[in-house]
Amino acid sequence: GPLGAGIAPGVAALILDAAGWRMVYMVSAPVALLMFWAGQSVLKELPTPPDQQKLDIVGAAAGTLAIAAVVTAIMQGRVWGYSSAMTVAVAAVGVGAFVLFIFNSFRHPEPLLNLHLFRRRGVMVSNLVNFMVGITSQSIWIVWPLFMKNVWNFTTLQVGLGVTLGPLAAGPSTLIFSRLADRIGSIGLCRLGTALQVFAVTWHLSMLGTEINFWTDFAPGIMLYGFGWGMSIPLLNGVALQWVEEKYYGETNGLFSTLRYASAAIGTAAVFAILTTNSGAEALPYYDRILGFFLVASALGAIAMWIPIGRPSITETK
Structure with missing residues (x-):
């Protein structure tokens, strides 16, 4: 991890400077495929627990909506105005979704978090x-x-x-x-x-x-x-x-x-x-x-x- 993080910016800059941004993705694709193949060859999937509960669909949806709404309110607030009805409404949706996420997480038998x-x-x-x-x-x-x-x-x-x-x-x-x-x-x-x-x-x-x-x-x-x-x-x-x-x-x-x-x-x-x-x-x-x-x-x-x-x-x- 640390080694890859240290090498990546310099290598990406060299590729970007020499061949453009498309080449950065072209180089990344075969590396990703190699990692996928290595994972399939080395990693072993564990069996599904017999007492596995239902997926926390409500928690996943509410958590995603909460983050998306808050981020949208922060970013678009400078365009809409932070006191505008649109910004306040989007932020309120985010807060409401967050409250639902918390409530659901404490009640669901297998919560997302x-x-x-x-x-x-x-x-x-x-x-x-x-x-x-x-x-x-x-x-x-x-x-x-x-x-x-x-x-x-x-x-x-x-x-x-x-x-x-x-x-x-x-x-x-x-x-x-x-x-x-x-x-x-x-x-x-x-x-x-x-x-x-x-x-x-x-x-x-x-x-x-x-x-x-x-x-x-x-x-x-x-x-x-x-x-x-x-x-x-x-x-x-x-x-x-x-x-x-x-x-x-x-x-x-x-x-x-x-x-x-x-x-x-x-x-x-x-x-x-x-x-x-x-x-x-x-x-x-x-x-x-x-x-x-x-x-x-x-x-x-x-x-x-x-x-x-x-x-x-x-x-x-x-």
């Missing part, structure tokens, strides 16, 4: 941090390339190589601190890692401007962000898993991943809602606003990491 797991303090705290930090960690990868391309006038190749520094820092960080966590525990590392992400966003907010100083203004921030991410976010899921029985590992992983992608959707919507001007010197105030938004979200995640969780206490969840 097992919200009962939030009764475990470790699961609750790790997912709260995961959600708040995820708002930034997923969508800031849109802002960095836009800034380099449209404010600093970097070429596609320069942009690709520039953002590669983040994954290159995150990869070794993930490997090193995942092993270190086995010896000293994960909580302290997660606290330090989330704090480093806050510092990295602060660095970019205070340093980036129209003058091109890649190695002094941009590189330290993206590398520090990747380093802090690798120190904390991969470990958070492990913190949650310490609080559940083995039979709930799949549901806990699903909960963690779903919240991460939901936060990514909200963060991405915020980017396009706030960054309405992204080219030239006149765009700097807009970049400051979105980085300020990211700073608040990251700081809230870092603060949440200090909520005491005590020692894992595993009891029956449902």
Whole structure:
């Protein structure tokens, strides 16, 4: 994972610069087919449990509608007006769908997401941090390339190589601190890692401007962000898993991943809602606003990491 993330931006930029965007997809297709073949050859499908319940169709529909409506209200609100009847109506649909999703999840015998797991303090705290930090960690990868391309006038190749520094820092960080966590525990590392992400966003907010100083203004921030991410976010899921029985590992992983992608959707919507001007010197105030938004979200995640969780206490969840 970390190796692929480190290689991908640079390789994609090289292909894009040399042969255009269509070639990027043409190269990806045979790789995907190879992975599909390898999966079919190596992975074994487990038998369906005999007591499997009905699919949570209502939960899936309500959850999807909630995210879609909230994202639409955030993105289109700048066009419709955030106090317009259309925006308020769409947002209300999202809130209503979310309430239905919560209600259904607690009543369904096999819900899409097992919200009962939030009764475990470790699961609750790790997912709260995961959600708040995820708002930034997923969508800031849109802002960095836009800034380099449209404010600093970097070429596609320069942009690709520039953002590669983040994954290159995150990869070794993930490997090193995942092993270190086995010896000293994960909580302290997660606290330090989330704090480093806050510092990295602060660095970019205070340093980036129209003058091109890649190695002094941009590189330290993206590398520090990747380093802090690798120190904390991969470990958070492990913190949650310490609080559940083995039979709930799949549901806990699903909960963690779903919240991460939901936060990514909200963060991405915020980017396009706030960054309405992204080219030239006149765009700097807009970049400051979105980085300020990211700073608040990251700081809230870092603060949440200090909520005491005590020692894992595993009891029956449902």
